[in-house]
Amino acid sequence: MENLLAKSPETRTLPNGPATATPVLRLTDIEKIYQTKTIETVALNRVNMTINRGEFVSIMGPSGCGKSTLLSLMGLLDEPTSGTIEIDGRAVQSFSDRELAGLRNLKIGFVFQSYHLINDLAVLDNVELPLLYRSGMSGKERRQRALNALDKVGLSARTTHFPSQLSGGQRQRVAIARALVGGPEIILADEPTGNLDSVMGEEIMALLLDLNRNEGTTIVMVTHDEQQARKTQRLIRLFDGSQVG
Amino acid sequence: MLRHLFTLIWNRKRANALLIAEIFFAFVVLFVLGSLLVDSYRRYTMPLGYQYEQVWYVAMDPGNEPAARQDATFLRVIRSLKALPGVRSVSTTLYNTPFSFSDSSGDIKVNGRNANCDRYAGGDDMADVLQLQLAEGRWFDRRDDAATRKPVVISSETRAALFPAGPALGQIITSTNTTDGEMQVVGVLATTYRSRGEFQKPKPAYFRRSQPLLADADTTHLDKPLLLVRVQPTATAELEQRMTKEIAAVSGGWKAAVTTLPEERTIRMKFALAPMGAMGLVGLFLIINVALGLFGVLWQTINQRRAEIGVRRAMGATAGRISAQILGETLVVTTFGLGLGLVVAAQFPLLGVMDMKTGVYLTAMLLATGLIYALTTLCALYPSRLAAGIHPAVALREE
Numbered sequence: 001m002e003n004l005l006a007k008s009p010e011t012r013t014l015p016n017g018p019a020t021a022t023p024v025l026r027l028t029d030i031e032k033i034y035q036t037k038t039i040e041t042v043a044l045n046r047v048n049m050t051i052n053r054g055e056f057v058s059i060m061g062p063s064g065c066g067k068s069t070l071l072s073l074m075g076l077l078d079e080p081t082s083g084t085i086e087i088d089g090r091a092v093q094s095f096s097d098r099e100l101a102g103l104r105n106l107k108i109g110f111v112f113q114s115y116h117l118i119n120d121l122a123v124l125d126n127v128e129l130p131l132l133y134r135s136g137m138s139g140k141e142r143r144q145r146a147l148n149a150l151d152k153v154g155l156s157a158r159t160t161h162f163p164s165q166l167s168g169g170q171r172q173r174v175a176i177a178r179a180l181v182g183g184p185e186i187i188l189a190d191e192p193t194g195n196l197d198s199v200m201g202e203e204i205m206a207l208l209l210d211l212n213r214n215e216g217t218t219i220v221m222v223t224h225d226e227q228q229a230r231k232t233q234r235l236i237r238l239f240d241g242s243q244v245g
Numbered sequence: 246m247l248r249h250l251f252t253l254i255w256n257r258k259r260a261n262a263l264l265i266a267e268i269f270f271a272f273v274v275l276f277v278l279g280s281l282l283v284d285s286y287r288r289y290t291m292p293l294g295y296q297y298e299q300v301w302y303v304a305m306d307p308g309n310e311p312a313a314r315q316d317a318t319f320l321r322v323i324r325s326l327k328a329l330p331g332v333r334s335v336s337t338t339l340y341n342t343p344f345s346f347s348d349s350s351g352d353i354k355v356n357g358r359n360a361n362c363d364r365y366a367g368g369d370d371m372a373d374v375l376q377l378q379l380a381e382g383r384w385f386d387r388r389d390d391a392a393t394r395k396p397v398v399i400s401s402e403t404r405a406a407l408f409p410a411g412p413a414l415g416q417i418i419t420s421t422n423t424t425d426g427e428m429q430v431v432g433v434l435a436t437t438y439r440s441r442g443e444f445q446k447p448k449p450a451y452f453r454r455s456q457p458l459l460a461d462a463d464t465t466h467l468d469k470p471l472l473l474v475r476v477q478p479t480a481t482a483e484l485e486q487r488m489t490k491e492i493a494a495v496s497g498g499w500k501a502a503v504t505t506l507p508e509e510r511t512i513r514m515k516f517a518l519a520p521m522g523a524m525g526l527v528g529l530f531l532i533i534n535v536a537l538g539l540f541g542v543l544w545q546t547i548n549q550r551r552a553e554i555g556v557r558r559a560m561g562a563t564a565g566r567i568s569a570q571i572l573g574e575t576l577v578v579t580t581f582g583l584g585l586g587l588v589v590a591a592q593f594p595l596l597g598v599m600d601m602k603t604g605v606y607l608t609a610m611l612l613a614t615g616l617i618y619a620l621t622t623l624c625a626l627y628p629s630r631l632a633a634g635i636h637p638a639v640a641l642r643e644e
């Protein structure tokens with residue numbers, strides 16, 4: 001567990017530095033089938049992809065083609081029906097609940113399609129959440145980091161608000177602050193700008209680009225916006241559960 | 246983490262207020278029931294002040310015998326019973342024998358102190374029949390025949406109430422009961438004397454010396470001569486029959502009914518236990534009700550908070566962490582309810598609401614607290630496991 005989560009020896013892609021292609025996430029022959037009583041849905045069909053350290057990858061495709069499914073597999077929130085997922089070269093299917101939780105906590109930051117803030121917690125407490133599951137961090141440090149994260153997304157003035165008191169764009173920014181508060185290597189963002197107007201969307205996009213460039217964070221983002229997708233380094237298109245480009 | 250729990254509980258205060266109220270009321274009711282039961286148990290374990298095993302109670306009916314001849318007959322009966330093999334000692338008694346449903350009381354005033362006492366009467370053999378233990382002085386005997394003042398033996402409570410510091414022996418006390426009137430203390434019992442059985446609250450008591458005479462003032466308003474008899478441990482039902490026959494033969498036709506004190510005790514016990522059983526049942530139903538309510542609320546809460554649990558899992562909470570959180574929240578909420586309940590419960594000893602010893606209240610508080618914690622833990626266990634089993638990807642997809 002300890003050495004698994006320790007920083008890998010490879011250096012991250014530095015801003016404008018040489019792109020050393022180190023895979024952080026590798027999906028091989030991934031299949032995801034949802035079985036209900038009446039029908040069987042093949043959400044992902046033989047998907048193969050590698051995400052390298054420091055990359056900013058966007059995923060596009062029509063509604064229902066499996067984008068969110070793919071992201072939750074990458075985020076270790078779900079298991080594939082078949083195929084293997086590797087993080088830093090280690091297959092995760094043999095990992096225990098503890099190890100998976102540790103990886104989600106330390107390596108991955110998640111931005112959900114529908115914010116998923118906890119309504120019973122104020123903004124600051126929401127942002128602190130990932131740090132809460134990290135042992136040996138003082139309350140003071142948690143607070144400081146959460147404030148820093150909120151500062152990055154421009155919401156320092158809203159720390160004591162509750163999610164219901166925020167606009168959609170503000171909620172999404174809180175969700176992003178929560179995703180980056182733990183300093184994850186990978187951010188998985190599911191349509192982070194989907195519910196926002198174009199100005200707000202631009203701001204969020206700028207924020208993610210900044211994280212990628214200046215902090216070397218690997219980002220996988222689902223989007224419906226061609227223009228935004230064009231700003232990323234690589235575009236993966238999904239259609240009906242399969243990669244088409 | 247605890248801080249986080251408190252924040253969460255505070256922010257969900259409206260949802261939690263109901264739980265807190267439920268736990269508060271359940272605690273108060275359990276505390277009151279518990280106090281009653283603990284107090285009963287405490288009384289049950291206190292000494293009775295006498296030994297009832299191998300003691301028989303004989304009630305006789307002189308029938309048509311003229312009152313003038315009954316005294317002599319009664320004395321003959323006593324003498325012949327004493328002579329029966331298997332009988333150890335025989336004493337006359339007032340009607341309020343151990344475990345009977347009869348009472349008699351009188352107030353005693355002395356030196357400005359006052360004690361409301363149970364009053365009893367016994368013959369010279371009663372100390373042996375009931376194995377009464379004396380702490381000071383003696384039981385009645387022939388020396389009292391010539392006494393100018395009626396002799397009296399008082400119980401330890403009476404002594405504590407009337408003579409807390411000074412000597413008791415030789416003191417003259419006066420009862421408001423005119424039959425007893427002025428009496429001189431010749432003995433002090435080592436313990437309490439509780440004729441109404443194990444659940445009787447201790448109360449001051451005194452014994453007057455009774456004469457085996459129907460003319461004795463007490464028996465004038467009581468038509469039946471009564472005896473308490475201590476038999477040998479080997480005595481059987483056969484002796485009972487012999488006694489009835491002997492009484493009939495010696496008296497020339499008196500009818501006698503013999504029961505044993507253990508039998509009388511069983512009857513008394515049933516009367517005392519019935520309301521306690523009812524209380525226990527009420528308590529049990531309350532507990533079941535609270536448990537079902539608690540379980541329902543927690544279950545519902547988990548269902549409403551699936552998305553939150555999914556988020557926490559996605560942020561790195563282990564399944565164990567989730568169930569610990571649910572358990573922890575429940576226990577903190579329980580603690581709030583109990584805290585309020587304890588504030589109310591503390592008023593009982595402070596204001597003397599139910600006239601019980603502070604120790605009884607404290608024990609009841611402890612029991613009720615333990616029971617409520619056990620109950621909420623039990624009720625939270627399954628919902629918390631349910632929460633731990635929530636699949637993050639599934640929970641996060643629902644909206």
Ligand SMILES: Nc1ncnc2c1ncn2[C@@H]1O[C@H](COP(=O)(O)OP(=O)(O)OP(=O)(O)O)[C@@H](O)[C@H]1O
Pocket residue numbers: 034035036041042043061062063064065066067068069070113639642
């Ligand atoms: N729990 C489930 N049970 C059954 N089918 C499911 C389940 N989750 C997803 N699916 C199906 O899998 C397919 C892919 O769903 P997914 O949410 O990944 O699509 P998406 O590309 O994210 O769509 P959108 O752009 O609308 O968010 C859909 O056909 C969906 O109906």
Ligand SMILES: [Mg+2]
Pocket residue numbers: 067068069113190
């Ligand atoms: Mg989706």
